[in-house]
Amino acid sequence: MADARSENTVDRPSFLAGLGRRWRWIAAGTLAGLLACAVFLIAVPPRYAGVATALLDPPPGVDSGGGAAPVDGADAGALILSTDIAGAAIARLSLDANPEFRGEAASDAGVVDAFLSRLTIARSQRSRTVAITFVSRDPELAARGANTVAELAMQSVNEARARAARAQQARLAEKIADAEGRAADADAKVEAFRAQSASQPEGGPAAGADMSADLNAKLSGARAAEAAASGKADMLRRLERDGRLADAPASVADDALRRLLDQRAALRAEIAEASKTLLPLHPRMKDLASQLAGLDAAVRDSADRTARADEAEARQAGAEADRLEATLAERAKAAAAPAAAASLQSLEAKAKAAHDDLASYQQMAREARAAAEADGARILARAEPPKAPIFPKAGPTLLAGGSAGLILSALAAAGAALVVRGRKSSLPSAPVEPETLKVAPPPTVAELDSAQAPAPPLRAAPPPGALDAAAGLVETLRRMKAKDNLVVLVAGDRTGQALAIALEAARSFAAERDAVFVDLGETQDWLADILYREAPDEPAVVGLSDLIAGRAGYGAVIQRDLSSSLDVVLPGASGGGGRVEEALTAFAAAYPAVVLHASNWRVAWARAAAAFADLVVIVAPAARVEAAREAAEAALGDACPTFLPFAVRAAARTAEPVG
Incomplete structure (x- = not known):
């Protein structure tokens, strides 16, 4: 058990x-x-990343006025990562001769591929900005690379917009010329008809025709006002539905809505600037996001009010037009209009339609010209040379x-x-048979010195004078052999005083490492009382002699000290007989600290143990401790080179360990 x-x-x-x-x-x-x-x-080598931020979309109102179309995220990515932009950037940065890029590829195509592998873009989901990142071993080159790509992309986008705006202007110019011709022709026909009708007397049919003409003019104005107001309301509704109220032209947005849009644009710029240094969950970022949400709600409310006002104006103009049409219908019923008046009204209506078309084309031409002059793409933030690498x-x-x-x-x-700790369990559990357990004899001092030449030898001189306390003995042993396994023999000189000293030293070692206390030969009766036993009245405890004789295994002879974690091996029933070398070799291999005790250093087991010990401590009364050490060293000096005297004072003779 x-x-x-x-x-x-x-x-x-x-x-x-x-x-x-x-x-x-x-x-x-x-x-x-x-x-x-x-x-x-x-x-x-460290890698640095330069980041530049660019706006590649056109300004608000360009797409609705006939200019260039907006650049979406896919178009921006394809444009920036195109080989044309890469080739131009490589030429501007002189990367053909740069070992960082030329070393990765031998051909020009390889340099382009290496350049594109260092270039990444990130499109913001909530804004129209594009972050351009370029990675290089040189921080200055990383910043210049990102800025160069941003400049080339901005230049390419602006050139494409300018070409589209010029083409739109050419088309509008043709339409304006055609509209001007039609308007001039309609005006000439009206003037000619009026000249022919000038001879008619005032009053009568002519007066009715003039009044009808005025009513038709008012009717046309009312219908035009209705169409304009309805168109403004529809445009505001469409821009609000598409989330593009910022693109509303000045002709559609009133002053209040424009002020709110300007405030929102300024707040978004502030948020973009703060996001460079603050995380989204920062209180400042949360406050700015809350302000932006409030402005967005205010913009939607203002747009809704403006749209409702335009719709009311359209309804009012429609009602006025319906009233004028009813009046004209009643006048037509009351008196048949002359054919000349009808013809004049038709000619005037055609002339007015021609002038309306001309005004519309001229307005579109002005907006296209403004779009061509404005920069749709610009750099919002240029890259600065990074101070810290991104890898490693x-x-x-x-x-x-x-x-x-x-x-x-x-x-x-x-x-x-x-x-x-598990070495104890790895010891053979069967009884030791001298024929089956063959252990090589311990190495000599000369062999140890030759095998451990770099390490300091164990022959360090003991402290001057004899030791007289177990604590001093333990401290001396720690200094002499602090790291390696330690085997020490504490032997008396026929006095029986070495047991308490050896047991106290062993317990001190057990507090800091696995240790075993092995008693060799005759000992005092109280030693068995310190052991843990399942049955307190168990008669005899098997020990070392039983292990050597084959009557017990290692697991049976190794007991546990009641006062510490020390393992204890008693001498056994017939202590002192048999060869002990094999068992001592196994204990020295299994435990970092082995403390051997012998009441008399002259017995056979003590002499055999001296060959395994790193140090032999001779315990004797203070009056003859030096003589006892000299006698033991003369007899056992060939087996162990280091001997320490331990003087037992008179007060220590009566002290017994507490089990």
Whole structure:
């Protein structure tokens, strides 16, 4: 039961202590990740991005007046990413001789492809702006590249608009000439007819004809007013439905609506400027968005009021026209109009229609001329040389590398702590048979010195004078061998005083690493009371002699200290007999700290253990501790080169460890 419990249970304090002892692994792994990222940042050339913002759409009212059509997002992207723009930009920037672009491709087509691969555009969903981004290793070149592409695109759009406006002007000029001819011909016919009718006396039919002419003129004016008001209202409704109230011409929008549109344009420009430095969820951006929503609602309300006013005016003009038509009908019924008056009215109506067509064509020509003179495309914000690269970014790269190094090194440290803790379970569970367990003899001091030449030798001189406290002994052992596995033999000089010192040192090591206490030979009776046993009245505890004789396995002989996480191995029923070298080799391989105790350094197991120990501590009364150390060093000096004396004071003789 104790064997199964010790093999299947992970001691959390011991695991955390083992993890804490390996903090240098974690620090080294984190530093390695940071250094790798630093090397990556130094080795990889940085990339800078220059961003220019351009407006490629025509100004408001151009499409409705017969000028150039607006440039949508697809047309803008195709125009900017065309090979013509790319070739012109490459020639203007002299990129043919630039190693950054010429090195990626040997042909001119390859240079164009490399240039286009560095060029991207982004069309705003809520505005008519286009963001042009150009990436280069040189920040100055990145800014100049974006500005050059924006200038070429603006020039191309303006030239296309100018050509379309000139073609529209030519067509309108032909229509104006034709309308002028028709109007002049109609006026001549009216004048000729009036000249023929001048001999008629005043009053009678002539007076009725004049009055009818006045009524027809008023009727034509009323119908024209109705058509104009209805057309304005329809245009406002259409622009409002399409979300293009900003494109409303001055003839349609009243002063109040125009002021609101100007305020909205100014607010959108302010939002575009603020969005360069602020995120959409910033309070300032939210406030500007709220103001824009309010202006949009006010614009819609004003447009709706204007449209309703125009519709009311159209209805009023229509009613007036209906009234005039009724009056004319009544006059026609009351007295038959002369044929001459009817002919004159017809000629005057034709002349007026011809003049209306002429005025309409002339208005369209003026708007087309204004569109040709205005710049439909312009650069809103020129690119500035960027100060920070877009790739690689130092902060995120170092953070990612340091985090990866920290995680990997922490996992490695945790795995090492678990492996060290699990070494006990990897020991053979069957009893040790001398014929089956063949362990190579421990290396000599000369072999250790030759194999570990770069490391400082273990022959560091002990501190002057004899030790007289277990804490001082532990601190001395830590200084002499802080990182590697430690095997120390604490032996008495027939006094029985070494047990408490060895047990206290072992418990100190167990607080910071996995440790085992192995008692060699005769010991004091109270030692068994410190062990954890399933049955408190269990008679005898198997130990090292049972392991060597084959009566028990490692899992059975290794017990747990009640006061700490220390593993304890007692000498057994017949302690002191048999070859102990194989068992000591297994313990030294499985535990980072092995503390061996012998009441008398002269016994056989103590002499054999001295060959495995990094240090032999001789415990004796202060009066003869030096003599005991010299005698032990003379007898065991060939097995272990380092001996430390430990003087037991009179007060320490009566102290017993608390189990």
